[in-house]
Amino acid sequence: MIGKPEWFTRRKYLGWGIYPKTWQGWVYIIIFIAIFAIFQLIPFWSLHIKLIVTTIWIAILLADVIHIMLKLKKDERDKKHEAIADRNALWVLLGVLIVGILYQSITSALQNIPLEVDYFLVAALLAAVLIRAFTNYYLDLSH
Secondary structure: OOOOOHHHEEEEOOOOEEOOOOOHHHHHHHHHHHHHHHHHHOOOOOHHHHHHHHHHHHHHHHHHHHHHHHHOOOOOOHHHHHHHHHHHHHHHHHHHHHHHHHHHHHHHHHOOOOOOOOHHHHHHHHHHHHHHHHHHHHHHHHO
């Protein structure tokens, strides 16, 4: 697509995604941000048009970043380290979601009000369970 995989490296320490390793990678990021800023500063565009253009621009950026990430080469050690890091991050994420749901449930019960739980937290947990189940099912079938 637009960016080249050799301009980037896998982000290891500050989240997921890619990190520039060459000057071209930095220019790529600066240009994407500059164009985004220009879209926001055009005075005669309505808020609706800015929203549409920004959404399309972000979709292009995400598609390009995903394309770059898929093309980055990883050896067995990189794959293993990334799997362990993702697993550990998932356990922490699950713990925080569960504690949040329990806190909301207990708070509702102590205040004698109907159960008030953020259903996005519940949906995130259910989605994780479903993805894990489908992944295990797929891996069992393929091996």
